[in-house]
Amino acid sequence: MSQLTLVQAVTDALKTEMRLDNDIVVLGEDVGQSGGVFRATDGLQKEFGAARVIDTPLAEGGIIGTAIGMALYGLKPVPEIQFQDFIFPAFDQIVSEAAKMRYRSGGQYTVPMVIRTPYGGGIRGGHYHSQSGEAYFTHTPGLKVIIPSTPYDAKGLLIASMRDPDPVIFMEPKRVYRAIKEEVPEEAYTVEMGKARVAREGSDLTLIAWGAMTHVCLAAAKEAADEGLADIEVLDLRSLMPFDGPAILESVKKTGRVISVYEAPKTSGFGGEINAFIAENAIEHLEAPLFRVAGFDTPFPYTLEHDYMPTTDRILNAVRKSMAY
Amino acid sequence: MTDYEIQTVLKGDGSEWDAAKEPKLTDDELKAIYRTMLRVRMLNERGMNLQRQGRINFYIGSEGQEAVHVGAGAALTNDDWYFPHYRDPGVALWRGASLEAMVHQLYGNAEDIIKGRQMPNHYSFKEQNYFSVSSPLTTQVPQAVGAAYAMKLKQTGQIAVTSFGDGSSSEGDFHVAMNFAGVWKAPCVFLLNNNGYAISVPVELQTASETFAQKAEAYGMPGVRVDGNDVLAVYNATKEAAERARRGDGPTLIECVTFRMGPHSSSDDPLRYVPPHLYEEWGAKDPIARLGRYMTAKGMWDEAAEERLKEEIKTEIQAAVKAAEEAGDPEVIELFNDVYADRPWHLDEQYDELMESVEE
Numbered sequence: 302m303s304q305l306t307l308v309q310a311v312t313d314a315l316k317t318e319m320r321l322d323n324d325i326v327v328l329g330e331d332v333g334q335s336g337g338v339f340r341a342t343d344g345l346q347k348e349f350g351a352a353r354v355i356d357t358p359l360a361e362g363g364i365i366g367t368a369i370g371m372a373l374y375g376l377k378p379v380p381e382i383q384f385q386d387f388i389f390p391a392f393d394q395i396v397s398e399a400a401k402m403r404y405r406s407g408g409q410y411t412v413p414m415v416i417r418t419p420y421g422g423g424i425r426g427g428h429y430h431s432q433s434g435e436a437y438f439t440h441t442p443g444l445k446v447i448i449p450s451t452p453y454d455a456k457g458l459l460i461a462s463m464r465d466p467d468p469v470i471f472m473e474p475k476r477v478y479r480a481i482k483e484e485v486p487e488e489a490y491t492v493e494m495g496k497a498r499v500a501r502e503g504s505d506l507t508l509i510a511w512g513a514m515t516h517v518c519l520a521a522a523k524e525a526a527d528e529g530l531a532d533i534e535v536l537d538l539r540s541l542m543p544f545d546g547p548a549i550l551e552s553v554k555k556t557g558r559v560i561s562v563y564e565a566p567k568t569s570g571f572g573g574e575i576n577a578f579i580a581e582n583a584i585e586h587l588e589a590p591l592f593r594v595a596g597f598d599t600p601f602p603y604t605l606e607h608d609y610m611p612t613t614d615r616i617l618n619a620v621r622k623s624m625a626y
Numbered sequence: 627m628t629d630y631e632i633q634t635v636l637k638g639d640g641s642e643w644d645a646a647k648e649p650k651l652t653d654d655e656l657k658a659i660y661r662t663m664l665r666v667r668m669l670n671e672r673g674m675n676l677q678r679q680g681r682i683n684f685y686i687g688s689e690g691q692e693a694v695h696v697g698a699g700a701a702l703t704n705d706d707w708y709f710p711h712y713r714d715p716g717v718a719l720w721r722g723a724s725l726e727a728m729v730h731q732l733y734g735n736a737e738d739i740i741k742g743r744q745m746p747n748h749y750s751f752k753e754q755n756y757f758s759v760s761s762p763l764t765t766q767v768p769q770a771v772g773a774a775y776a777m778k779l780k781q782t783g784q785i786a787v788t789s790f791g792d793g794s795s796s797e798g799d800f801h802v803a804m805n806f807a808g809v810w811k812a813p814c815v816f817l818l819n820n821n822g823y824a825i826s827v828p829v830e831l832q833t834a835s836e837t838f839a840q841k842a843e844a845y846g847m848p849g850v851r852v853d854g855n856d857v858l859a860v861y862n863a864t865k866e867a868a869e870r871a872r873r874g875d876g877p878t879l880i881e882c883v884t885f886r887m888g889p890h891s892s893s894d895d896p897l898r899y900v901p902p903h904l905y906e907e908w909g910a911k912d913p914i915a916r917l918g919r920y921m922t923a924k925g926m927w928d929e930a931a932e933e934r935l936k937e938e939i940k941t942e943i944q945a946a947v948k949a950a951e952e953a954g955d956p957e958v959i960e961l962f963n964d965v966y967a968d969r970p971w972h973l974d975e976q977y978d979e980l981m982e983s984v985e986e
Contacts, residue, residue, distance in 0.1 A: 326779070352779055358809055363768050363802035370772020370786070373757070374707070376779070378772075390798070397762045398769070405760075407740035408964045409752035442965050466967040495970070543970040 305485040308478040310452035311341045311417070314459035315379065317489045319349055325463060326371060328355040329364055329381035338383055339419055339478060365391035365416065369399050372414040377463060385420035385472060386429045392437070399468040400443030415462045415469045420448075421513050421564055422610050423476035428601040433512075433565040438470045439542045439574070445469045446541040447494060450515035452483045454539060457492030465494065474512035481516070497545035499552070503534035506558035506623055509549065509575055511538040514562045514611060521616040530617070531624050541571055549575065550583050557588035558623045562611050567595035589626035592619045630837040630851045632883055635858035640916030641923050649861050651700075653926045658720075659700050659857060660921060661935060663692040663914050665725060666716045668939045670888070673732060673746070676947070677892040682732045686747045688713035690855070690887030693913035694819050695789065696720055697860030702787060702868055707777075709757045709770035709788035712747050713819065717789075721754035729946035735953040741964070742956040764790055764797035767816070771807045774814035774877075785871040787864075789817040793824025795841065796832055804879070808845035811876035815867040816842075818879060819854065821886040826899040842879035854884030855913040858920075884913075958984070 305313060319325045327342055327349075333356035336343030346354035357364050361382055368378035382388045388395070399412045422431035438446045445467055449455040455473070462469040500515055501522050508518040515537040522533035536552050538544055553559055559579055561572030576591040594611045602609050635647045651659070670687040677685040688695065695716035702708070708717045715728060727739055731749055734742035740750050740758070750758035760766060770788035777784045794800055795818060807814055818838050822829060835841060842849025850867070852859045860882055867878035885908035889896045921927035958980065962973045969977075 358802075358805050360798075360802045360805070362798055363771075363806045366765065366768025366799060366802060367772030367775060367806055370709075370769035370774070371776045372772075373769065374773040374776035374780075376776045393762060394765060394768070394799075398760065398765050402758065403967070404964045405740065405744050405748070406750040406752070406758035407738070407743060409739070409750050410758050411967070445966070543972055546971060 302484045302486055304482045305452045306479045306482050307449070307452045307455050307473070308339055308341050310456040310485050311459060311473060312343055312345070313485065314456040315342065315345060316348065318460050318463050319345065319353070321489060322377065322463070324375065325377045325379060326353045326355065327379050327381065328357050328368060330357060330359055330383050332356060332381050337381060339475060341417070341473070342381065361387055361391040362394055365394040365399070368414055369394060369402070369412050372412040373402070373410055377413055379415045379417060379463065382416060382418040384430050385418040385434050386432045388418060388434065395438070395444070396441045400441045403467070404443060411466060412468045413466050415459070415471050417471045417473060419475035419478070420472045421474050421476050422601060422606050423513065425603065425606065427603040431601045431606065433563065433596070435472060435541055436565060436569060436571045439571050443468065444542060445494060446472070447539065448472045448474065448512040448541060449539060450474060450477065450500075450512050450537050452481065452485050454492050454498070456485050457490050458494065458539065460489055461491035461494050464491065472512065476513040477516060492539070495540045495543045495545060497548040498537045498539055499534065500537040501533065501535040503532040503556065505531040505533060505556055506560065506620060507534045507536055507552045507556045508560050508562055508616065509536045509538060509572065510562040511541060514564055517611060517613060518562055518616060521613040521620070524613055524617060525620055531620055533620070544575070546578065546582070549579065553579050553583045554586045557586050559587070560592040560594055560616065560619050560623060562594045562616060564596050564610050566598045567593055568598050570595050589623040592623055594619050630839045630849065632851050632853050633859050633863060634853040634856050635862065636856045636916050636920055639910070640919035643858070643920060647862060649858055649865070651861070655700070656921055656926065659696055660914070660917050660927070662699070662716055662720045663696045663857065663917065664935060665719055665939050666692045666696065667914055668936070669715070669725060669728065669943055672943050672947070674888070674892060676732070681951070682746055684746045684892055685732070686712050686891040687888050688715065690908060690912065691819060691821055691884045692716055693857035693860050693917070694817065694854045694882045694884060697857040698787065698789070698817055698864045701861045701864035705755065705784050706868065707755045707757060707770070707773050707784065707786045709766040709773070709786060710759055711763070711766065711790045711794070712759050713791070714789050715747070715749060718749055718751045718754050718756040721756065723749070723751040723754045723756065725942055726946040726949055727751070729943070729950045730953065733950040733953070735950055736956050737950070737953040738956070741960045764794040764799040766790070767794070767799050767803040768806065770814055771803045771810070771812050774807070774812035775810055778813055783872060785813040785815065785868055787815040787817060787868070789819060791824060792818065792820040792822070792829050792832055792838060793827065795838055804842070804845040804847070807877040808847050811874070813871035813874070814877045815864065815871060816877060816879045817864070818881045819884060820881050821884050822904070823886055823890070823900065825890040825894060837881060839879060839881040847877045847879060849879040849881065851881045851883060854882030855908070855911045855916065857913055857917050
């Protein structure tokens with residue numbers, strides 16, 4: 302066991318699994334010699350060579366398009382898209398090709414591939430280094446969407462993703478890449494995909510979040526407890542597609558109050574889907590309307606990013622409304 | 627540009643040829659090539675008719691371009707991976723995919739290998755290393771480069787070959803794929819079918835380059851130009867490019883100059899935009915007739931053989947259509963299968979919801 306940050310846990314997962322599976326290749330912009338702009342692939346090229354850790358030409362569509370070809374042939378590519386904001390040139394290859402391959406070929410061709418990409422705001426990156434585009438991918442059947450919030454989960458979920466037979470969008474909350482350290486086992490282990498984690502138990506209200514927002518929710522829950530406002534449960538979704546329906550319903554049935562919290566623009570955000578799922582399946586357990594605290598329906602700003610992103614204050618404001626209902 | 631002169635073997639209508647460039651093909655091999663081209667052509671004719679009769683919804687053919695895919699298929703080993711576009715059925719047939727399986731696919735029925743999941747002509751024959759056809763253009767081209775990279779890494783001696791049209795050369799994926807392939811020296815071959823039109827848009831509106839082949843130069847690979855209505859020329863060029871890739875010398879772009887003798891698809895009316903004289907000019911260079919004259923001149927083909935073959939193929943297609951029309955639709959559960967390796971809970975729920983109303 303060693304104390305690792307989230308980004309170190311990502312590196313550790315790649316290294317651990319690449320030692321076990323020669324078919325894994327890493328490719329992307331700057332992932333080799335420099336070890337990635339966030340150092341997520343640090344040391345990999347030195348250990349595994351330039352043929353397995355590939356500094357590609359600068360073209361996201363080419364990175365994903367060629368990674369699909371590698372996966373079709375039997376490799377397990379782990380392409381990195383340097384910032385999730387840059388993934389759109391590869392959108393066609395992801396949604397029209399990787400996502401539909403198994404289906405359209407009647408199960409003949411498959412694309413076991415993990416697209417790693419740092420996402421989210423809070424690093425003063427403006428609108429092209431800050432967005433949270435998870436809903437583009439949860440809206441595409443055939444993709445799995447995973448977002449860890451802790452170092453332990455990052456390693457376990459990344460290894461599980463690399464062992465998964467389907468294409469996975471693995472979004473890494475860059476704002477907390479180095480914000481927290483925790484014990485991470487040295488050996489390979491997996492965290493089951495499709496399962497949420499109760500990040501904090503509570504009885505009055507459930508905050509549902511993923512990625513960096515999990516930590517904001519935990520801070521809000523602590524404040525709420527300190528103020529005697531509410532005993533809040535925080536559910537860290539971890540896996541958005543497929544999401545853990547039973548865990549959500551279990552928590553809702555316990556608390557009867559729900560706020561979905563996400564960084565992406567409010568309208569059509571994935572928290573809206575979660576709230577709709579709850580409304581369809583557990584409305585009789587609800588004590589208050591289903592709230593959303595989310596980013597605004599504007600482009601992601603530069604100077605005012607901390608007004609844009611959900612804060613503990615905005616979450617607590619919604620908690621008060623829910624509790625008062 | 628003399629550098630990109632069109633390579634030919636067959637002269638004129640095919641009854642004369644350049645003996646120095648003749649590929650070493652046995653009579654049986656030539657007959658097999660001819661047979662495959664004719665099967666493609668006759669299935670094409672029948673498919674368009676089935677569409678006109680409302681028995682299938684759509685058809686997209688390759689009339690006039692059979693020399694490209696059949697010639698390329700014959701020049702490769704069956705272990706090489708072929709990443710086709712939708713005018714390439716010849717490679718699958720050449721490698722032994724059954725014509726009946728193709729007709730099942732046109733009908734999207736319960737016997738369809740891909741379970742009724744795609745429009746007609748979007749074949750997928752894994753057993754024949756014939757990759758799944760996509761509708762968005764050019765997506766298969768970078769994928770072929772990635773597969774070629776994997777082949778090189780695993781040192782299997784295979785190569786990846788991908789085929790696409792002149793319109794595809796305008797897509798970002800073409801540039802990306804050529805660039806990656808050049809940098810990686812990937813063992814692959816790019817087969818560009820310059821058939822004159824991208825649906826209705828002529829090549830002059832597609833590129834300011836004098837040729838498509840010359841684009842290869844910018845990516846650090848050779849580009850060649852062949853007569854795409856001369857199956858022997860396509861065979862030679864593909865063979866040479868494949869050998870080059872297999873030797874470790876990297877990719878090649880082959881521009882096959884041909885003409886789309888039919889509509890883009892059954893939904894298109896080319897009389898709106900193709901000047902009629904082009905059909906006359908290119909019709910005189912029909913690739914099947916040219917090969918037939920060559921074989922006749924060599925004494926291995928005659929009218930009786932031609933008639934026998936046509937009858938055989940007609941019977942084969944007839945039987946395939948009958949079988950396809952007798953097979954029912956795929957099971958409803960196939961709507962939900964193969965989205966993922968295992969069906970997740972939410973798709974089970976959605977299937978149950980559908981079945982509730984189906985049963986009512």
